[in-house]
Amino acid sequence: MTGERLDAARRIIVKIGSALLVDDATGDVRRDWLDALIDDVVRCRARGQDVLIVSSGAVAVGRRHLGLAGGTLKLEEKQAAAATGQIRLAHAYQEALGRHGVSVAQILLTPEDTEQRQRHLNARATIEQLIALGAVPVINENDTVATAEIRFGDNDRLAARVAQMVSADTLVLLSDVDGLYTADPRKDPGATHLPVVRALTPQIEAMAGHAPRGYSSGGMITKLAAARIAMAAGCRMVIARGEGLHPLAAIEAGARVSWFVPDAEPNTARKRWIAGAVKTAGLLVVDDGAANALARSASLLPAGVIEVDGTFERGDAVVVRSRDGRELARGLSAYSSSDARAIAGHQSGEIETILGYRGRDELIHRDDLVVSEKRA
Secondary structure (H helix, E strand, C coil): CCCCCHHHCCEEEEEECHHHHECCCCCCECHHHHHHHHHHHHHHHHCCCEEEEEECCHHHHHHHHCCCCCCCCCHHHHHHHHHHHHHHHHHHHHHHHHCCCCCEEEEEECHHHHHCHHHHHHHHHHHHHHHHCCCEEEEEECCCCCCCCCCCCHHHHHHHHHHHHCCCCEEEEEECCCCEECCCCCCCCCCCEECEECCCCHHHHHCCCCCCCCCCCCCHHHHHHHHHHHHHCCCEEEEEECCCCCHHHHHHCCCCCEEECCCCCHHHHHHHHHHHCCCCCEEEEECHHHHHHHHCCCCECHHHEEEEEECCCCCCEEEEECCCCCEEEEEECCCCHHHHHHHCCCCHHHHHHHHCCCCCCCCECHHHEEECCCCC
């Protein structure tokens, strides 16, 4: 036993590869497998867990319906297959979740949507709203508009970036292998299974080899790349065999898997990122009342801001200083610099009147704020 439990998760990302979801012989969605997986998802939701799905399969489903069944596809053929396959995938998820009275929402992302800060915030806000409304987001890479991004394993990394985006605490990569081994177990009978990995050392990375065809749906190299992203975000990751029915239930029942366990919780890791890994684009000067509130880890409201300096957009990182120039905090602004100047010194209830739209009550929400270390 590793001590890691799926039922202890708060927010779960489940990544599904094409080989699990799509029948290779027919190009159709494996409805019995999908129904069993959704049964697992609904059980997780019933005990209060948020579940998001990152699903491959659009190209695999769409290619046969466009007469592209054989051979290697050109880029434009992959994009055409994805365009029709997305519709069929969405319909399959809608039917599977509909059996339980659960709504599904499709979200198509590119890597840039998770890396560029403003697009990241927009996508996160949409996903959070869908979860709050009781829907299950089904996320895929936007293959129709992607170029070099269409390649094996991208959805492993995309799933990790989504986990980072929404502060998930558990990422499940359903695969055709039951975890990480010291070598390819098909070739080396002496290969040892690793149930828990706590650091991605050079020795661990070397175990991925050169991603031989068939070893896993995206290759173990891409799974370790996903693990690096997830662990840096404070999200644990599990690689589990997903070919059988009810793969999440199998993990809970003690199936052999590999857990990748970080040393920080999602919120802690997120705030480390804000504090040290983001270049600031502006400055907010606050009054004494706001400074005292920040010291108690409260959000920064517009009423406490007396000066806005610099040019920045919503989602950019800014420094918060006191009247006497001390750095009090760093955080992600919920408003652009021009809007921040307009609402500075005003009550939150006045924001809609001033700007003409209803934004957040906080200029920087406490979840996006890191209070600087106290100085002697």
